[in-house]
Amino acid sequence: MIKQSTRLPRFSRFEYVGDLLNEVSQGSDWNAIEQRLTMRKKEFERLKFLATGKGKRVLSKSGKSKDLTNDCIAMAVKTELITKNGSYQITKNGQNLLNICNESGIYEIDFKIECLQSYFIFYPFVLDILFALSKKENAEINFPDTRHVKHLESIEIENIFGIKTDVVSMMVVRDIFNQCGLVNWKSIKVNDLPFWKIFLTCKISTKNENKKNLKVEKNNLTYYITPNEPNSGSFETSFWNKYMELSENSSDIPVYYWDLRIRVCEELRISDYIYDIYFKNILKSKNFRVTCAAGAIPSGNTQGNLLKNLPPRKDDEFWMVYVSVSKREIS
Amino acid sequence: MNDNFKLLHLTENPFPQNPTIIIDDVDKKINGMIHDTKIFEIEHKKFEKLLEQKTNLIYVCGSQTVRGDGKSAFIAYHYRRIESNSDIISIFIQCTDRNGKVNNPDRFCREFLLKCEKKNYLWRSFSKLLVQFVKDHPSYGYAHSKFITMFSKFVTPPNQLPLQRYTKISNTKDLAKSFRDWLCDKCGCSQNIAQYFSSLYLEKPQDMQKQLQKSTNKIQEYDDILKILMFSGFLHVYIFLNQMEDALENVSTKITIEFTAGMRRIMEKSNGKATLICTIHPSSLRTILDNPQAKVNITSLAPMDDNHKIMLFPENITKNSKIVGFISSYLSHFYSSKSINNEITPFEKHVLEYTAQLSGGNLRDILRGMYNCINVALDQKISNIDVNFVKNNHKEIFDKEFSQEIFDKSKLN
Numbered sequence: 001m002i003k004q005s006t007r008l009p010r011f012s013r014f015e016y017v018g019d020l021l022n023e024v025s026q027g028s029d030w031n032a033i034e035q036r037l038t039m040r041k042k043e044f045e046r047l048k049f050l051a052t053g054k055g056k057r058v059l060s061k062s063g064k065s066k067d068l069t070n071d072c073i074a075m076a077v078k079t080e081l082i083t084k085n086g087s088y089q090i091t092k093n094g095q096n097l098l099n100i101c102n103e104s105g106i107y108e109i110d111f112k113i114e115c116l117q118s119y120f121i122f123y124p125f126v127l128d129i130l131f132a133l134s135k136k137e138n139a140e141i142n143f144p145d146t147r148h149v150k151h152l153e154s155i156e157i158e159n160i161f162g163i164k165t166d167v168v169s170m171m172v173v174r175d176i177f178n179q180c181g182l183v184n185w186k187s188i189k190v191n192d193l194p195f196w197k198i199f200l201t202c203k204i205s206t207k208n209e210n211k212k213n214l215k216v217e218k219n220n221l222t223y224y225i226t227p228n229e230p231n232s233g234s235f236e237t238s239f240w241n242k243y244m245e246l247s248e249n250s251s252d253i254p255v256y257y258w259d260l261r262i263r264v265c266e267e268l269r270i271s272d273y274i275y276d277i278y279f280k281n282i283l284k285s286k287n288f289r290v291t292c293a294a295g296a297i298p299s300g301n302t303q304g305n306l307l308k309n310l311p312p313r314k315d316d317e318f319w320m321v322y323v324s325v326s327k328r329e330i331s
Numbered sequence: 332m333n334d335n336f337k338l339l340h341l342t343e344n345p346f347p348q349n350p351t352i353i354i355d356d357v358d359k360k361i362n363g364m365i366h367d368t369k370i371f372e373i374e375h376k377k378f379e380k381l382l383e384q385k386t387n388l389i390y391v392c393g394s395q396t397v398r399g400d401g402k403s404a405f406i407a408y409h410y411r412r413i414e415s416n417s418d419i420i421s422i423f424i425q426c427t428d429r430n431g432k433v434n435n436p437d438r439f440c441r442e443f444l445l446k447c448e449k450k451n452y453l454w455r456s457f458s459k460l461l462v463q464f465v466k467d468h469p470s471y472g473y474a475h476s477k478f479i480t481m482f483s484k485f486v487t488p489p490n491q492l493p494l495q496r497y498t499k500i501s502n503t504k505d506l507a508k509s510f511r512d513w514l515c516d517k518c519g520c521s522q523n524i525a526q527y528f529s530s531l532y533l534e535k536p537q538d539m540q541k542q543l544q545k546s547t548n549k550i551q552e553y554d555d556i557l558k559i560l561m562f563s564g565f566l567h568v569y570i571f572l573n574q575m576e577d578a579l580e581n582v583s584t585k586i587t588i589e590f591t592a593g594m595r596r597i598m599e600k601s602n603g604k605a606t607l608i609c610t611i612h613p614s615s616l617r618t619i620l621d622n623p624q625a626k627v628n629i630t631s632l633a634p635m636d637d638n639h640k641i642m643l644f645p646e647n648i649t650k651n652s653k654i655v656g657f658i659s660s661y662l663s664h665f666y667s668s669k670s671i672n673n674e675i676t677p678f679e680k681h682v683l684e685y686t687a688q689l690s691g692g693n694l695r696d697i698l699r700g701m702y703n704c705i706n707v708a709l710d711q712k713i714s715n716i717d718v719n720f721v722k723n724n725h726k727e728i729f730d731k732e733f734s735q736e737i738f739d740k741s742k743l744n
Contacts, residue, residue, distance in 0.1 A: 053581070250636050251637075252394075252642045253635055254614075254617055289644070291394035293394070293612065295614030296581060298617060298622075321613075321614070322613035324392075324613065326642070
């Protein structure tokens with residue numbers, strides 16, 4: 001029996017996969033792929049800068065995305081999206097995924113879910129982690145954030161999840177689940193030590209409830225993974241309560257979009273993606289007057305400097321960095 | 332050019348090319364003289380109440396994604412309204428970003444002092460107090476009526492005050508010294524300030540501006556001058572800090588703390604005497620709130636609650652045809668004839684409603700759109716600006732494509 005790999009390629013944004021497939025479908029070589037992925041990397045930083053006034057500088061010298069390029073290619077070869085025989089060739093699976101990417105859009109959830117399906121098939125331990133999380137108390141876990149200290153050993157991760165993997169793979173798993181709306185996470189401190197609180201934002205069931213879901217096979221059983229969706233009433237209640245918490249019980253005080261989002265998401269066990277949909281609806285609410293403002297975040301505040309934290313744009317123009325809420329007076 | 336405007340029954344383009352408030356400009360399109368209070372009817376009432384209550388600090392916050400939501404126009408209207416009351420001091424200060432010269436509390440105070448001088452408040456105080464001082468003074472009392480006569484002639488600071496000619500007092504130094512001591516004793520101001528207030532105005536009134544521009548501890552000077560102004564009988568001081576958010580834009584943690592500490596000092600000095608009104612953007616509010624020390628500095632004296640905060644929602648302009656009143660408030664100043672039947676000539680009402688909806692209620696965008704409408708109509712020699720005209724010239728007017736969805740929505744309101 002071949003021991004399955006529990007090491008994931010070191011990238012977590014599916015947009016890189018879309019770019020890679022695009023390049024390979026055009027017959028590009030390694031250098032062209034690297035150039036494309038570097039552009040994407042820069043684009044991510046540019047987006048962060050446009051939205052919040054903060055972003056890292058990505059150097060344009062060649063070789064800066066070497067590891068990223070090799071990891072993306074390795075992932076695509078392993079998941080049978082491309083082949084490598086002297087030159088790179090896109091496979092039928094790869095072409096199907098590329099078609100979905102082109103139809104739905106590279107940033108859209110449909111494309112990301114399709115990418116995740118490939119991970120479930122070719123890196124089965126990824127699905128095991130999702131199931132392991134679902135079995136934890138409250139389907140959540142405080143995972144040590146060891147970025148600035150000695151990383152956790154794989155044995156320690158095995159103690160937490162029952163799966164032996166490295167800590168970087170765990171971060172990748174967290175981020176790809178997050179992009180697909182299956183888990184959400186936030187940074188917390190427990191006894192002054194940093195942790196990621198990771199919680200499930202979907203329901204895993206053997207019953208098909210005819211909702212839009214993700215179908216997976218495990219141990220000869222079929223499971224349906226359905227992202228959680230609150231009803232609008234519970235969303236409004238949580239939204240207002242969490243806003244009041246953040247604004248210290250004052251209405252019309254601007255709070256950061258991502259601060260409010262993660263609090264509501266944590267309470268309702270929903271993903272950022274679902275929150276963003278409900279938020280757009282609440283902008284038209286008869287109960288609340290919700291206003292948004294663009295603007296750079298103050299110096300010293302680094303929270304906005306995460307792709308996860310980027311707020312959506314209003315009317316495809318301005319980034320909704322600041323959110324202010326008040327209850328509408330009934331006339 | 333004027334002949335072309337006749338086609339539209341106008342004397343000139345009634346809308347500003349750059350919709351922004353420049354309070355000292357002679358152009359009424361941008362100096363805050365034109366204002367339609369209906370857009371912020373509720374907010375105006377609430378604001379007036381806070382002003383009447385002499386609230387120590389009032390935050391005027393915009394609610395919109397971008398600037399141009401009417402904060403400056405809102406406070407400019409109240410500045411002008413209060414200005415007409417001669418017993419109250421109304422000062423409008425244009426703050427700048429860190430590259431400008433009016434970007435911290437010390438410089439706000441300097442601007443305040445300079446404007447008090449420029450607007451004659453200091454001279455009025457000086458003349459009133461000096462008359463009061465000499466009235467019961469054993470050495471100068473005889474000249475009381477002469478002082479009254481002199482100041483009735485010099486209601487603004489002259490190059491040199493002809494004191495001897497009017498009062499026969501030749502030793503101005505002694506008079507200045509006695510007046511200084513009396514001021515310090517009566518109103519509690521510092522001797523340094525009382526010294527230049529009395530001697531400069533008695534000897535070289537025109538040098539007062541130079542003195543006030545000097546880099547000294549301006550917050551302390553503000554405190555002293557405030558005492559003098561109040562002692563002279565002014566009832567209250569309102570200081571409008573327009574674009575205060577600019578001073579807090581992209582500043583370091585250290586500067587934020589220093590800024591708020593300075594504001595706190597000003598508030599402490601202003602207690603019961605002055606009200607500060609500042610416009611603020613969500614990002615600058617957060618700059619303060621995200622810094623524990625800065626937050627304490629400001630909010631312990633002026634919490635950001637409903638008793639200190641006005642939130643403006645200009646998108647209300649899209650409702651109940653409020654846009655009509657807003658646009659006609661500009662047009663009415665520039666009609667070439669008084670016999671215009673329609674208050675929004677040359678516009679068709681639906682054009683205004685569409686513009687309001689398209690801009691999401693952003694007042695600056697509305698005014699810019701109107702300005703362009705007039706210019707394009709002039710170019711094409713069109714006398715009636717209707718929906719078809721706007722559709723056909725949409726890109727030129729609004730710099731974006733026509734939106735049928737917004738057009739349909741605007742018809743519903």
